Amino acid sequence: MTVVTGVPARIARPWSRVARAAPVPVAEAVRTGRPVWIGSHQELARRFPRTALAFPYPVAMYVAPLVDGGTCWGAVLLLWPGTRPPTLGTDERRAIGDACRRMARGLRRSAERGEPVRPRSEPLALEPPAPPGEDPAVHVVDRLPGGVCGLDLDGRVTFLGAGACELLGSGPGELLGQRPWEVLPWLDDPANENAYLSALFSRLPARFSARHPRGQWLSFVLYADDRGITLRVRAIDLPEQDREREVARTAPAGAPVRAGTLFHLLHLASALTEAVSVQEVTDSLSEQMMPVLDAQGFALLTAEEGRLHVVGSRGFPPEMPAYFEGLPMATRTEGVRTIESGTASFHPDSTALLRAYPDVERYGDMAAYAYLPLTVSGRTIGCCVLGYDRRRPFAPDERAELTSLAGVIAQALERARLYDANARAARDLQAGLLPGELPRLRGLRVEAHYQPATTLLDVGGDFYDVIRLDEATAAAVIGDVQGHSVRAAALMGQVRTAVHSHAQVGASPDVVLARTNRLLEDLDTDLFASCVYAHIDLRRGRALLATAGHPPPIVRYPGGRTQVLDLPPGLLLGIEPDARFHTTEIALPPGSLLALYTDGLVERPGADLGKAVSDLAECIAQAPAGPLPTLRDRLLRVMAGRAHDDRANGDDIALLLLETENAGPGRAGPTGEAAAVSAPTAGRAPRRLPTERRAPGG
Structure with missing residues (x-):
């Protein structure tokens, strides 16, 4: 903002x-x-x-x-x-x-x-333009019974009538430019300020009542518009039961939390419900809790395997996390004591704390501290340390509220730690299912990229592989198993293994897909998968391809012309046991580039898929000559920029680029583009289902 x-x-x-x-x-x-x-x-x-x-x-x-x-x-x-x-x-x-x-x-x-x-550290606040002319309100309001105050939109007194001064018992010198509930102790109740906020946003009258130290009850009514607020004050005689209720509602002496503070803490609590990772929890706390609580230092410490771990720190010197990170729990510190005892400690003055725990100096020049235990499910997992640059009394209600807030933080942190652990396991599983290193062939350069969905925890089903068949031939495959789950990942691993096995025995692309499709039927799974399989022959300068409901491959020829391959469509794997697939032969002369990808790179909600594929082909055509990693990064950056939604579809991305360098031994292959189509795999005609996906143009 x-x-x-x-x-x-x-x-x-x-x-x-x-x-x-x-x-x-x-x-x-x-x-x-x-x-x-x-x-x-x-x-x-x-x-x-x-x-x-x-x-x-x-x-x-x-x-x-x-x-x-x-x-x-x-x-x-x-x-x-x-x-x-x-x-x-x-x-x-x-x-x-x-x-x-x-x-x-x-x-x-x-x-x-x-x-x-x-962005600014604090949003620039602009005052609405003042209307022309002189305001004659002073003479008007003084004729009215009771009193009238004028407040600006920030709740500060801009006008004070004589009647209001008399009822409030304070003059302009004390109230002008101040918020009444901050300078008059008997108005220091969060409910009173909340009435101001209600009038400010709703533009409806808001009311509250309060008892003056003289014993007189006053009624306050606030009327707001886009220029400010008018506060009407009148003396009233409350019935006995209303007086008792108001007395019971009045905040105890001390330093009650302001309505604005409660407003911010409520916002913080709601933000913590959305934070999923430990980093997000730490950022929410440091960015929102510190200004609201007027704390100048914040640190989040946890106990793990007998040692302290600094999850996050803000406002303290850099040597603070460096000192406490990995410190044994047997060390005598106030943070360790808080974690082991599970009780909060408040230090209005740091003098005694420094004598008891000299390492508090690591927190810098702070005058007061609050150590809040992070307790969840009956166990204390860490503590939150707040530092203040001035002495702070920590009134009883503030201590109770900080302790309650620590419980909310503990729940959010525990949930985030579990999320991070699951996310690490998911990433490790995903990495284990994808090839660690792609084979190298003379005359063929290969670059692959996998990018998991940023908004999903579960492991995805996108996969790719390059299989070395002999000195001058290789197979390339890319696919996408439906969903994000361990089941999807397991099926992805089985599909990739099946494709690898059938490719090694020399099966044609249509046969590879047909046999893999039969495997999915044998596994009796309700998941399905899309796939493109390519057999690359460097000797003949050609490639044989077959597709199963997957986005179409893109070829860039040596002259720079780019073509979206209009392959004969095939059903998704796992839909129909006897589905037929077709093999298409294309020319792949030296210097050609074959791009295979999953729909996460091009598909967006509400966007035309054919247009997105054309945009990708245009990006490949316009890319300058250079190494494949540079082209990979360009494609990912440009396609993400054209989406304008920060990958709002939450899908994985897999990208496989293959570039031929020379013709290799033997005669040159065909020079045309889509040269021939083989006979389809034998079997009955596929049954048309509502879930059938066809490549664009099929």
């Missing part, structure tokens, strides 16, 4: 950084490139429950992406009170659209000048 107007920047702080994959309205607008309209809080709760939980105010919102030149440069979030009409009018949409196009154009031009708009 770079600019905010109409609401305080401190309230907008939880959204100052938003992950593009986050399930929130702004991220969805950027991912899809389409506006997002939410007409009510009920609709917000249905579509974006995380946002509704952290933002419990009746508003309507419209998020418009800033798109220019095919690139999304940002987004604008507009808020209205929930009382507005449930739809946007034509004039409103036109005005917003025109403004967004101008902003997107400005952002693009700024980037082209080498001066792109960068």
Whole structure:
């Protein structure tokens, strides 16, 4: 977030950084490139429950992406009170659209000048323009019974009538420029500030009552618009039962947590429910918890195999994690004591703590500390250390809230550790099922790449392989087993092994696919797979190919011309036991490039697959001559950039590039492109099923 107007920047702080994959309205607008309209809080709760939980105010919102030149440069979030009409009018949409196009154009031009708009440490808060003319409100409000205060959008007093001064018992010198609930101790109740937030966002009147130290009860009503808030104060006589209820509600003496703090902590709790990895948990805590709790230092320590492990650190000197990382649990430190005892400790002044534990100096020049145990399922897995640069009293309610927050952190951290462990196991399994090193043939250069889905934990089913048959022939295969699961990975390994075995005995491509298809039927699995198999003959300068419902291969010939191969379609493997497949012969003279890939490289929700394949062929054609790793990186980068959605489909990517270097021994092969089609594998005609996939143009 770079600019905010109409609401305080401190309230907008939880959204100052938003992950593009986050399930929130702004991220969805950027991912899809389409506006997002939410007409009510009920609709917000249905579509974006995380946002509704952290933002419990009746508003309507419209998020418009800033798109220019095919690139999304940002987004604008507009808020209205929930009382507005449930739809946007034509004039409103036109005005917003025109403004967004101008902003997107400005952002693009700024980037082209080498001066792109960068995030700020704190969003720039702009005041709405003041209306012309002198405000005669002073004389008007002083004639009214009771008192009137004016507040800006940040809750600070901008105007104070004589009646309000009398009722509040404070003058302009004490209140102007301040938030009333921060300078008047008897108003220091989170519910009072929350009434201000409710009026600010809903633009509906909000009320609360409080007892003055003189014993008099006062009623406060807040009326908000886009310029500020009017606070009406009146003396009231509460019934006895209402007085008892209000007294019971009044916060105890001390330093209660502000409503804004509760707002941010609620946002933090909802963000932790979305954090899946240990790094995401650490980032959420350091970026959101530290400013809310006014902490200058943060560290997350865990106990693993008898030693301390520093999961994350922010605000402490670099030598702090270096010292504590790997420290034996037998070492006498306050962090170890917290983990072993499972009890929190609060140190308003660090003097005594330094005498007891000299290694606290490693945390730098901090004046106060809080050590919070991270306890989950009855065991303490670590501790959270908060450091403050000033003395801090740690009132009883603050201690209770910090201890409760530590429990939420512990649950999120334990879940994230389990996720990371499973993710490592999935990556190891995936790596074990793919070839560790591809064979080398004289006259053939090979480059392969596998990229797992970024949003999924389970192992994928994409696979590739290159099989050396003799000095001048090789087989290449690429495929995709349905789904992301251990079952999909296991089936992928079996399919790859079957293809390898049938290729080694010299079977033609159509026979290899037919026999592999029969294997899937014998395994009695409900999963299916797509596949392309290529037999490359370097002596004759040709390749024989067959496909089973897979995206079409692409060939770039020595002159630079690129062709998307229109192979005879075949059913997906595992659909029909007697499915027939066809072998197609193409020329592959020296200097030719054959590109095989899975649909994760080209397929996007709502996008035309044929157009995406054509874009990939165009990218290959325009790529300058160079080593295959450079071409691989270019294809991955360009195709991801054209998707504009950060791989929102969550699919794996496999890419296999094969380039012939010379004709090899023997006579040259055919010079045409798709030269001949062999007879199909024997068997009855396949039954047409709804799940049948055909290559584009088939």
